[in-house]
Amino acid sequence: MERIIGIDLGTTNSCVAIVEGGTPQVIPNKGGYKTTPSVVAITESGRRLVGQMAKRQAITNARHTVYASKRLIGRKWNSSEVRHCIETCPYEIVQGPHEDVRIKLRDKEYSLPELSSIVLQEMKLVAQEFLGEEPTKAVVTVPAYFNDNQRTATRDAGRIAGLDIVRIINEPTAAALAYGFGKDIDATVAIYDLGGGTFDISILDIHEGVFDVLSTAGDTFLGGEDFDARIIEHLAFEFAREHKVDLRKDEMALQRLRDAAEKAKIELSSMPETEISLPFIHSRDDGEALHLQTTLTRDAFEELVIDLVQRTIKICQATLQESGLEVDDIDDVILVGGMTRMPRIQAAVRDYFGKAPSKQVHPDEAVALGAAVQGAALIEGSSDVLLLDVTPHSLGIMVHGGGFEVLIEANATIPTSHGHIFTTVRDNQTSVKIIVLQGESPNAEENEMLGEFVLSGLRRAPAGEVEVEVAFEISADGIVSVQARDLETGKEQSITVTATSGLTEEEIQNMIEENQDYLVELKRDEELERVRGQIRKTVRELEKLTERTISNGDGHLLEHLRGRVTRSVEQAREALDSKDTARLSATADEIKQVLQSVKAAAMGA
Incomplete structure (x- = not known):
C-alpha cells in the first residue's frame, strides 16, 4: 500500500511521522531521538554532515555550519530579514544569480531549497530505515504566514530530496489535526505556534471531522532564535563591559555563546536560574586567558525578551479580531513549538485567552503527526477528515x-x-x-x-x-x-x-542529479563502514582467541597457523584504509576463514 510520510521541516529541529494501523506516530532517528537538528555542515574534507553530527562540530566549524536556514528560504536578496542574517550569522550569505539568497560553504554556493533538501532527505532516510522501503511522497508543513515564494521553495526542496510533496499545509493547522484526530470534538480552538524561527496563530472551528480555519496570521521572523539572540547580546555586553572585548567578532566564541544561550534558555524553563560557564572564551595578545562565568535568572531572562512575548500576543489579538470572535468564544488553546515550554509564554497566553493552555499535544511532535494524518487522509480519500484552509496574505x-x-x-x-x-x-x-x-x-x-x-x-x-x-x-x-x-x-x-524559489528548472535538475550521486556515494560509504566493522570485530575476536589459547598452555595447537594469523591481521589492518569494496570484502572473508581455523585448532581438532 502506498504511504505518505508527514514531515515538519522546522527552523531548529525537524521531525517525521507516519500513520501505522490507524495511529499516527513519530519515527525516531538512528540515535533514538524523535527530532533531528535542522543543521547542515561541510567539513574540511568536503564531507556533508546533517543533524546532530553537524550541530556537534559547529563550534570548530562555525563558518561552514548552517542553522536556521528556513528563515531565509524564499526571500529576496534585498529584504531586511536577509540583511539581519548577514549581520548576525557566522556563515557566509551571498547574492544568488536571480536576486535570491545563497550560502557559501567551503568552495560551493548552496541555494536555500538545496540546504532544506538535505534536511528533508535526512528525514526521508529516517523513515526509510523504519519502513523498510523508500518513501516517495510526503506532506510537508510550513509556517502559516509563509508567502507563495517560500512555499514554492519548500516544494522545490522536496523535489531535490527525491520527494513528491503531495500537499503543503500550515504548521498550526497540522497541529490541530493531531489534536483532533480520532476524537469527537466540537470546539473553536486557537493554535499558538512559537518555534525556533517563526510564530503563527490560527483560529479553527472543529466539528465532525471538519477543520475549518477561520483566520491565521504570524511573523516569519520571530522565534526561539530571537530569544537566544537576546541572551547572546546580554552575555557579550557584560563581557565587553568587564574585559573590553567583543566576543561577537570571534566566530568560535560566538558559536560557544550561541550554544550556551540555547542551553540556558531551555534550563530556565524548569529552573529559576542557571550557571553559564565558558572557560577560555578568549585569549588576549599577551596570552592571558579570559573566562565567562555568570548566573542568569529566569526573571532576568524574561525581562530581556518581554517585548518578543508581547509581539506574539498583539498578533493573537489581530487574528482573533479578523476571525470575528471574542476571547470567550475560544474553547481551547493549543501550544505548539519548543518555545511554548517557557513559563512566561504560557502565562502570557493564559492571561490573554483567560484559560490555561491545553497540554493534549506534544509541542515538538504535533506538527509532524498532523502532517502524517493529512497524508493518510489523502491516500484513503477519507471523509472523516476535511481541511478547509485559508490564504494567509491578501x-x-x-x-x-x-x-x-x-x-x-x-x-x-x-x-x-x-x-x-x-x-x-x-x-x-x-x-x-x-x-x-x-x-x-x-x-x-x-x-x-x-x-x-x-x-x-x-x-x-x-x-x-x-x-x-x-x-x-x-x-x-x-x-x-x-x-x-x-x-x-x-x-x-x-x-x-508561478511563484519562484530563485532556482531555474535546469538548476533544480542539476541538484537532483547531484543528490542522487550523493546517495550512491552514501550507500557505498555505509557498505564500506559495515565491512570495516566486520573486519575490526573479527580481528578482535581472533586476537583474543589466540591470546587465550596461548595463556592456557595450548599454544602448540596454533604453531602451524601463526604465520597465517600474523599475515591476515596485518593485511586486515592495512585494508581498513581502503575504499575498494571488493578488497575489503575479500579481506573480511579471509580473516573470517582464519578465525574458523584457529577455533578449530583451539578445540584440538
Missing part, C-alpha cells in the same frame, strides 16, 4: 499611482475567486499591464510581486470609458490564476501565477 494588483487594490482578502477560505472592474486611466490607452501582488501594504512596492502580464488591443477611447475586469482564482492547492478581460470586446489575457 492578493491583488497594482493600480495607477502605485497603490495596491486587494481582490482577495487575507484569510479567505480556499478555493476561492473574486473579480473587480477597472477602467483605463489615460486617453486612447490601448493596453494595460496587470501586476499581481501579495501582501498587506497599501503601497504596491512594499508587497511581493507574483507575476505580470499585458492585456493589449483595447479600443481607443477617453480615459475611464474602457472597462477591464480582473479576476483572481485560488485553487485548493494554493495555485493563483489571474485573468483580465475587456468587457466590450471580450478579449482576454490570463496567467497562472
Whole structure:
C-alpha cells in the first residue's frame, strides 16, 4: 500500500511521522531521538554532515555550519530579514544569480531549497530505515504566514530530496489535526505556534471531522532564535563591559555563546536560574586567558525578551479580531513549538485567552503527526477528515499611482475567486499591464510581486470609458490564476501565477542529479563502514582467541597457523584504509576463514 510520510521541516529541529494501523506516530532517528537538528555542515574534507553530527562540530566549524536556514528560504536578496542574517550569522550569505539568497560553504554556493533538501532527505532516510522501503511522497508543513515564494521553495526542496510533496499545509493547522484526530470534538480552538524561527496563530472551528480555519496570521521572523539572540547580546555586553572585548567578532566564541544561550534558555524553563560557564572564551595578545562565568535568572531572562512575548500576543489579538470572535468564544488553546515550554509564554497566553493552555499535544511532535494524518487522509480519500484552509496574505494588483487594490482578502477560505472592474486611466490607452501582488501594504512596492502580464488591443477611447475586469482564482492547492478581460470586446489575457524559489528548472535538475550521486556515494560509504566493522570485530575476536589459547598452555595447537594469523591481521589492518569494496570484502572473508581455523585448532581438532 502506498504511504505518505508527514514531515515538519522546522527552523531548529525537524521531525517525521507516519500513520501505522490507524495511529499516527513519530519515527525516531538512528540515535533514538524523535527530532533531528535542522543543521547542515561541510567539513574540511568536503564531507556533508546533517543533524546532530553537524550541530556537534559547529563550534570548530562555525563558518561552514548552517542553522536556521528556513528563515531565509524564499526571500529576496534585498529584504531586511536577509540583511539581519548577514549581520548576525557566522556563515557566509551571498547574492544568488536571480536576486535570491545563497550560502557559501567551503568552495560551493548552496541555494536555500538545496540546504532544506538535505534536511528533508535526512528525514526521508529516517523513515526509510523504519519502513523498510523508500518513501516517495510526503506532506510537508510550513509556517502559516509563509508567502507563495517560500512555499514554492519548500516544494522545490522536496523535489531535490527525491520527494513528491503531495500537499503543503500550515504548521498550526497540522497541529490541530493531531489534536483532533480520532476524537469527537466540537470546539473553536486557537493554535499558538512559537518555534525556533517563526510564530503563527490560527483560529479553527472543529466539528465532525471538519477543520475549518477561520483566520491565521504570524511573523516569519520571530522565534526561539530571537530569544537566544537576546541572551547572546546580554552575555557579550557584560563581557565587553568587564574585559573590553567583543566576543561577537570571534566566530568560535560566538558559536560557544550561541550554544550556551540555547542551553540556558531551555534550563530556565524548569529552573529559576542557571550557571553559564565558558572557560577560555578568549585569549588576549599577551596570552592571558579570559573566562565567562555568570548566573542568569529566569526573571532576568524574561525581562530581556518581554517585548518578543508581547509581539506574539498583539498578533493573537489581530487574528482573533479578523476571525470575528471574542476571547470567550475560544474553547481551547493549543501550544505548539519548543518555545511554548517557557513559563512566561504560557502565562502570557493564559492571561490573554483567560484559560490555561491545553497540554493534549506534544509541542515538538504535533506538527509532524498532523502532517502524517493529512497524508493518510489523502491516500484513503477519507471523509472523516476535511481541511478547509485559508490564504494567509491578501492578493491583488497594482493600480495607477502605485497603490495596491486587494481582490482577495487575507484569510479567505480556499478555493476561492473574486473579480473587480477597472477602467483605463489615460486617453486612447490601448493596453494595460496587470501586476499581481501579495501582501498587506497599501503601497504596491512594499508587497511581493507574483507575476505580470499585458492585456493589449483595447479600443481607443477617453480615459475611464474602457472597462477591464480582473479576476483572481485560488485553487485548493494554493495555485493563483489571474485573468483580465475587456468587457466590450471580450478579449482576454490570463496567467497562472508561478511563484519562484530563485532556482531555474535546469538548476533544480542539476541538484537532483547531484543528490542522487550523493546517495550512491552514501550507500557505498555505509557498505564500506559495515565491512570495516566486520573486519575490526573479527580481528578482535581472533586476537583474543589466540591470546587465550596461548595463556592456557595450548599454544602448540596454533604453531602451524601463526604465520597465517600474523599475515591476515596485518593485511586486515592495512585494508581498513581502503575504499575498494571488493578488497575489503575479500579481506573480511579471509580473516573470517582464519578465525574458523584457529577455533578449530583451539578445540584440538
